[in-house]
Amino acid sequence: GGRTRVLSDGNRIPVLGLGVWQVPNGPDCVNAVRWALEVGYRHIDTAQAYGNEESVGQALRESEVPRDEVFLTTKFHPRGDDPVEQARRSLRRLGVDQVDLYVIHWPAGGPTWAWSGMERTRELGLARSIGVSNFSAAEVDSVVAASTVPPALNQVMFNPWHRRTRLVEACDRHGVAVEAYSPLGTGRYLDDPTVAEIAQRIARTPAQVLLRWAAQHGLVVIPKSTHRDRIAQNAQIFDFVLSAADMGVLDGLDQTSGTDQAQEHKWW
Numbered sequence: 001g002g003r004t005r006v007l008s009d010g011n012r013i014p015v016l017g018l019g020v021w022q023v024p025n026g027p028d029c030v031n032a033v034r035w036a037l038e039v040g041y042r043h044i045d046t047a048q049a050y051g052n053e054e055s056v057g058q059a060l061r062e063s064e065v066p067r068d069e070v071f072l073t074t075k076f077h078p079r080g081d082d083p084v085e086q087a088r089r090s091l092r093r094l095g096v097d098q099v100d101l102y103v104i105h106w107p108a109g110g111p112t113w114a115w116s117g118m119e120r121t122r123e124l125g126l127a128r129s130i131g132v133s134n135f136s137a138a139e140v141d142s143v144v145a146a147s148t149v150p151p152a153l154n155q156v157m158f159n160p161w162h163r164r165t166r167l168v169e170a171c172d173r174h175g176v177a178v179e180a181y182s183p184l185g186t187g188r189y190l191d192d193p194t195v196a197e198i199a200q201r202i203a204r205t206p207a208q209v210l211l212r213w214a215a216q217h218g219l220v221v222i223p224k225s226t227h228r229d230r231i232a233q234n235a236q237i238f239d240f241v242l243s244a245a246d247m248g249v250l251d252g253l254d255q256t257s258g259t260d261q262a263q264e265h266k267w268w
């Protein structure tokens with residue numbers, strides 16, 4: 001349970017964060033992050049590839065929430081450049097001295113080539129924790145084997161339809177925390193009748209049911225919304241518990257149970 005998880009390097013990560021994928025740099029992003037911080041989020045997830053780090057940084061400053069109370073993640077866009085140099089650029093755009101988590105956005109060029117640069121980023125104090133995203137079980141194995149400091153976390157698509165039990169088990173074996181992106185299926189699972197039935201019966205919303213399900217499986221979740229009421233609603237997942245029966249029903253929606261992949265298709 002609780003609202004934070006301890007990573008293998010000893011740092012704590014809040015279980016709930018705001019994701020800002022596909023939110024353009026500008027007022028929509030500034031508002032979403034500011035509203036999230038106002039309603040109690042203490043974890044924001046951005047990426048170099050999203051192009052909105054400036055807005056995230058602006059909202060963080062305008063919120064006046066102390067920097068050390070917010071867990072800030074950005075992701076290295078793997079294009080052959082040095083992770084350290086790209087981290088420095090991210091820090092300038094974000095207007096902070098350090099991020100809490102810096103992850104390789106996807107395993108372009110193979111799972112290990114950027115890892116020593118990620119470790120260097122951590123040694124230099126530019127990132128407190130380092131991790132990966134969209135890595136399969138085999139790719140996690142490779143990077144762990146090649147590492148001095150192993151990845152603290154793997155961020156992957158995870159929701160009842162994409163449960164990836166073998167990938168999650170592999171991460172567990174290595175002490176790699178798993179973080180769920182698209183926990184609402186980018187919105188498309190909110191009308192699902194199975195989810196709706198549970199939500200109605202326990203007087204919660206479909207989004208809350210899906211987020212609670214992931215958190216109750218021990219994952220970190222980063223739902224995206226740019227609407228104030230939804231951002232607030234998505235944070236109310238720590239005041240109820242899904243029954244074992246309802247967890248089982250949601251588990252049964254899985255279409256990826258046997259897979260160790262982070263994605264159905266590699267789009268990079």
Ligand code: A2P
Nearest residue numbers: 182183184185186187207223224225226227230
């Ligand atoms: P919007 O940003 O317009 O609020 P995911 O986190 O799985 O990627 O899902 C994000 C999508 O789900 C976005 O399209 C977002 O729309 C929508 N969404 C997020 N939270 C809610 C909610 N509580 N109710 C309805 N739709 C939501």
